[in-house]
Amino acid sequence: MTARNAQERLLDVKGLTVEIDGRRGPAVIVDGIDLHVGKGETLGVVGESGCGKSLTMLSLMRLLPNKIKVTKGTAEFDGRDLHKMSTRELRKVRGGDIGFVFQDPMTSLNPVMRIGDQLCEPLIYHRKMAKADARKRAVELLRLVGIPGPEERLEAYPHELSGGMRQRVMIAIGLACDPKLLIADEPTTALDVTIQAQIVDLVKDLRNKLGMSVVWITHDLALIAGLADRVVVLYAGTVVEDAPVDDLYANPSHPYTRGLLASIPTLSDAPTARLSSIGGTPPEPGRRPAGCPFAPRCPLAMDICRREVPKLEPISSGGSHRAACFAVNKALKAA
Amino acid sequence: MTLVQPNPAIIEEEPPVSLWRDAWHRLRRNKLAIFGLGVVVLLAFVAISGPYLTPYDFLSQDLAARNQAPSLAHLFGTDDLGRDVFSRVVYGTRTAFLVAVVVTAIALVIGTTLGAIAGFFGEPYDRIIMWLTDMAMSVPNLLLVVVINASLKNPIARWMEAQYMATLNPFYRETIWIDFFLVFGSMALISWPPYARLVRAQVLSIRTRPYITAAMALGLSNRIIMMRYVVPNALGPLIVSVSAGLGTAMVLESAFSFLGVGVNPPTPSWGNMISDGLRVWQHYPHLLAAPAFVLGLASVAFSFLGDGLNDALNPRGTK
Ligand SMILES: Nc1ncnc2c1ncn2[C@@H]1O[C@H](COP(=O)(O)OP(=O)(O)OP(=O)(O)O)[C@@H](O)[C@H]1O
Ligand code: SF4
Ligand SMILES: [Mg+2]
Numbered sequence: 332m333t334a335r336n337a338q339e340r341l342l343d344v345k346g347l348t349v350e351i352d353g354r355r356g357p358a359v360i361v362d363g364i365d366l367h368v369g370k371g372e373t374l375g376v377v378g379e380s381g382c383g384k385s386l387t388m389l390s391l392m393r394l395l396p397n398k399i400k401v402t403k404g405t406a407e408f409d410g411r412d413l414h415k416m417s418t419r420e421l422r423k424v425r426g427g428d429i430g431f432v433f434q435d436p437m438t439s440l441n442p443v444m445r446i447g448d449q450l451c452e453p454l455i456y457h458r459k460m461a462k463a464d465a466r467k468r469a470v471e472l473l474r475l476v477g478i479p480g481p482e483e484r485l486e487a488y489p490h491e492l493s494g495g496m497r498q499r500v501m502i503a504i505g506l507a508c509d510p511k512l513l514i515a516d517e518p519t520t521a522l523d524v525t526i527q528a529q530i531v532d533l534v535k536d537l538r539n540k541l542g543m544s545v546v547w548i549t550h551d552l553a554l555i556a557g558l559a560d561r562v563v564v565l566y567a568g569t570v571v572e573d574a575p576v577d578d579l580y581a582n583p584s585h586p587y588t589r590g591l592l593a594s595i596p597t598l599s600d601a602p603t604a605r606l607s608s609i610g611g612t613p614p615e616p617g618r619r620p621a622g623c624p625f626a627p628r629c630p631l632a633m634d635i636c637r638r639e640v641p642k643l644e645p646i647s648s649g650g651s652h653r654a655a656c657f658a659v660n661k662a663l664k665a666a
Numbered sequence: 667m668t669l670v671q672p673n674p675a676i677i678e679e680e681p682p683v684s685l686w687r688d689a690w691h692r693l694r695r696n697k698l699a700i701f702g703l704g705v706v707v708l709l710a711f712v713a714i715s716g717p718y719l720t721p722y723d724f725l726s727q728d729l730a731a732r733n734q735a736p737s738l739a740h741l742f743g744t745d746d747l748g749r750d751v752f753s754r755v756v757y758g759t760r761t762a763f764l765v766a767v768v769v770t771a772i773a774l775v776i777g778t779t780l781g782a783i784a785g786f787f788g789e790p791y792d793r794i795i796m797w798l799t800d801m802a803m804s805v806p807n808l809l810l811v812v813v814i815n816a817s818l819k820n821p822i823a824r825w826m827e828a829q830y831m832a833t834l835n836p837f838y839r840e841t842i843w844i845d846f847f848l849v850f851g852s853m854a855l856i857s858w859p860p861y862a863r864l865v866r867a868q869v870l871s872i873r874t875r876p877y878i879t880a881a882m883a884l885g886l887s888n889r890i891i892m893m894r895y896v897v898p899n900a901l902g903p904l905i906v907s908v909s910a911g912l913g914t915a916m917v918l919e920s921a922f923s924f925l926g927v928g929v930n931p932p933t934p935s936w937g938n939m940i941s942d943g944l945r946v947w948q949h950y951p952h953l954l955a956a957p958a959f960v961l962g963l964a965s966v967a968f969s970f971l972g973d974g975l976n977d978a979l980n981p982r983g984t985k
Contacts, residue, residue, distance in 0.1 A: 394879055397788075426884035433883075439876040443898045453884045504884070 340407075341512055341544050342368040342391075347404035349383070349390050349568075351616060358617025361387050362568040363404065365643065368512065373538060373545040375559030375576065377552050377591065379613055383568040384548045385434065388514050392425055409511065427457040430505030432515040436497035436522075440489040446473075446500055447485030453507045472503040476533060495526040499533070506537065513538075514546045519554070531558055552591050556580065561651075564588050567613050567624040570643055574652040584646055584654040586629050623657070631658040692978040699974020705967035712756055713763035720753035751956050754934040758957060761935040762964065765849065766915040770908060772854035777861025778904075784862070785869030796866070799859045807856045807918075808925070814852040815927040819844065845929055853918055857911065864907055868900035875899075902979035906972055913968025920961050936961045 349361035361383045368374045378384055390401050391413055406413045408424065416424070425431075433439040441449060450472060451465040460468065466485065473481035476499040489497055498518055505513055515534065519527040535558055538545050547555055555562065555576075562579050564572040564587065572585040583589045590609035611628040620626055623636040635657050643655040646663055654660075693699050712719060784795040822844050830838035872878065873896070881891050916936075923929055923937025936957040943954030 389879070392883055394882055396874065422885040422887070424885070425882070426886070431880070431883040433876055433880050435876055439880045441877045441881065441895050441899070444894065452881075452886060452890075456884070456886055456890075501880075504880075 339370050340367045341370045341372075341409060342366070342546070343405075343407045344387075344391070345405050345407075347387065347390065347406060348402050349386055349395070350400055350402045352398045352400070353617065355617060358615075359619070360399070360568050360616045361390070362619075364565070364568070364570055366563060366570070368544050368546055369560075370511075371542055371544055372560045373547060373558060375555035375562040376546060376548045376565060377550065377555070377562055378565035379550055382565045382613060384550075384565060385516055387565075388431075388516055388546065388548065391514075392429065392431065393421060423457065426453045426510075427508050428511050430508070430510035430513045432498075432501050432505040432513065432518045434517045434520065436494055436501055436518075439501060440497060442489055444488075445485065446487050446489065446492070450485070450500070450504055450507060453504065457508045468507070469503075472507060473500070475506070475537070476500070476503045477529075478503075495522055495529070498522060498526075498530060502530070502533065502537075506541075509541065510543060512544045512546065514548075516548045517550070518547075520549075520551075527554065531555075534558070564591070567619060568616070569624060570655065571625065572654045573643065574647075574654075578647065578652045582652070584652070584659045585625075585656050586631050586658070587625050588654075623655075631656075633657060689975075689978040693974050696974045696977065698970040699978070702967040702970030702972075702974060705963060706971055709759055709964055709967070710763065713759045716756045716760045720750070720756050751939075751953065754939060755936070755956055755960055757934040758936045758939060759960070761929055761933060762916045762919060762961075765853070765919040765929070765935075766912045768850050769853045769857055769915045769919075770911045772850065773857035773911070774861055774904075774908060776854065777858040777863075778865050780858070781862040781865025781867075782869055785866040785873070792866075795862065799862050802856065803859045805856075808921070810856055811852045811922060812925065812927055814855075815848055818848060822848070845933075849919065849922065849927075849929055853915065853922070857915065857918075860907065861904075861911075864903060865900065868903060869896060872896050872899050903976075906976045906979065909968055909975055910972035913965045913972070916961065916968070917965050 344364060344366040347361055347364045347366075348359065350357050350359050364383075364387060366374070366376075366387075376384055376387075386395065386399065389395050391406050391408075393401075393413065395401070401414060404414075408429065411420075413421065413424065440446075447466060447469050450469040451460075451462065454460045454465040454468055455462065458465075469485060470481045473484055478484055478496060478499050484492070484496075484500075489500075492500065502515075502518065505515070513534075518534075519530050522530065531554060534545065534547070537543075545558075547558060549555055552562075559576045561573070561575050563570055564579075564585065566587050572579070572583070572588045574582075574584075579588065580592070583592050587609070609628055614620060614624060614627070620637070622638050623629070623632070623641050626632045626636045629636065639657075641655040641657050641660070643653045644660055645651075645653050646659060693703075780795045780799070784792040826838045826844065829835070878891065878895055881895050919929070919935065920937030920940060923935045924941045926941070929935045929938065939957035940954060940961070943950075943957065947954040
């Protein structure tokens with residue numbers, strides 16, 4: 332491989348399809364997603380609740396719940412397909428090469444285990460550290476994520492910590508083995524705004540310091556503006572837009588992305604201005620319309636949108652900005 | 667860049683207390699539970715050190731002193747054979763604990779194993795095991811036990827006799843073991859289903875908790891996840907139901923002895939003492955009152971303790 336740069340892909344997901352075997356027959360939840368993350372790059376994954384963000388990430392680690400399965404696609408991490416690895420190899424990747432921070436800090440820590448023991452677990456398991464060394468490292472990690480009095484905190488149980496502290500502990504656990512990739516699944520939704528900002532700053536600092544790649548999942552576009560290098564917008568299990576973060580904000584193309592950005596209040600808005608939001612709700616898995624999944628809610632929808640599925644196509648000269656929308660492509664060709 | 671400094675205002679200050687110590691604190695505030703615990707500990711002590719506490723042997727008869735009312739010499743009086751009732755109640759405690767502990771242990775092992783298999787491995791095991799459980803629960807308990815005892819006791823006794831004749835091994839003469847074997851066995855047979863259901867439900871709900879997925883995302887092995895994540899989280903409700911189960915087993919044993927299918931005389935058991943006492947209670951009420959009181963005390967104590975543990979181990983439950 333060539334020298335280290337953002338083009339060198341650490342994670343490369345192609346055509347990932349996830350289906351649920353539900354009561355009303357099988358339904359597609361994630362529909363042929365393409366994603367890639369370069370070394371040292373931070374990817375923001377944005378989308379409404381229920382669009383399949385968590386399941387996409389869980390499927391990478393083969394952690395999907397019962398009855399939900401990957402049916403198509405590949406997911407290469409560091410050149411190896413995660414879906415074809417033996418369970419043994421996969422265990423080394425989980426927690427070792429890929430750290431995971433979960434959505435809900437209140438329920439993602441084992442309630443009957445001390446913080447210190449939970450932090451030491453991956454160190455002992457992956458790094459084969461002795462207990463005493465692992466505890467020293469655990470103290471370092473807690474200090475790294477900005478938890479005061481780390482020595483005492485090792486002895487605490489999760490219910491003795493506040494939500495923000497628990498989320499920091501989860502990040503510390505995710506970082507324990509110096510992962511090449513940190514996947515953070517809405518790590519701040521459960522927290523209040525000031526703590527959200529602290530956590531974002533924390534991950535930014537850690538990323539710059541440790542040089543790891545990050546996938547940051549959120550439904551809050553504003554939150555990742557200062558954090559992500561590139562953003563992928565998901566809608567109903569498909570990628571609708573993929574762009575470098577500045578391009579996305581300067582030139583949002585897909586009607587859904589524009590809707591998302593319009594629903595972020597800005598300082599220049601008059602205090603009385605009504606927040607715009609996208610009307611309607613996303614389709615349930617299994618009740619996806621034919622053609623463009625966004626068509627029922629789209630102000631620009633045309634006939635073709637209800638018949639054919641738009642492909643993700645480059646809309647900038649370099650090809651780094653892509654969108655899946657007939658209206659956008661038509662406008663480009665007309666131009 | 668420097669690391670973000672934590673904002674001291676957002677740190678909650680709480681004294682670090684462990685989950686179990688927390689539970690202990692809550693238990694201590696519950697007077698009934700402490701009463702239950704005290705009685706249970708006392709009875710356990712009596713059961714273990716029984717022979718050293720009793721003034722008389724539980725079998726020694728004193729026909730000159732039959733049916734005496736309670737006195738300093740005989741705290742609970744004497745029975746129709748002149749045996750000291752206090753000594754017999756003390757030995758009965760031993761029988762009650764032996765039966766309760768052994769039966770609960772067997773039922774717990776069967777129930778936990780089947781429940782964990784059903785919950786963890788799912789279909790087809792789940793369906794088969796739950797079917798077995800429902801079936802075991804739908805048979806009237808007393809009926810089952812009476813049938814087992816009535817139909818099995820004689821064949822086993824005959825088989826033991828034949829074995830003795832063939833081998834001359836004195837082990838086969840000890841018919842008391844048939845008793846215990848049948849009592850323990852049949853009681854365990856009707857006691858395991860609630861444990862199986864409880865453990866299955868626990869495993870099913872814990873398996874889908876986010877912290878299990880989080881543990882898997884750390885690459886931990888199934889064995890570690892089972893031992894350190896699933897089992898400890900399932901333990902609370904199990905401890906509660908074991909405490910209640912011990913009390914139930916004692917009452918059950920008394921009920922069986924009362925019906926004549928429990929531990930046979932002359933081994934003292936509260937149940938057979940109550941059964942004997944009931945025949946003469948109009949003349950000698952103490953013969954009924956002493957064992958009945960102790961049985962009631964034990965069963966109330968276990969249920970108070972169970973309730974107390976339930977509240978103590980559920981921080982989110984009622985205070
Ligand atoms: N265990 C499950 N069983 C059945 N359906 C599920 C399960 N988990 C998720 N789903 C469905 O899959 C879809 C995608 O879920 P997912 O959790 O990936 O959404 P998400 O984008 O992470 O949303 P959120 O922002 O709320 O976390 C949803 O429509 C949800 O109803
Ligand atoms: S393809 Fe059509 S319906 Fe879909 S977003 Fe574009 S214009 Fe709207
Ligand atoms: Mg999610």
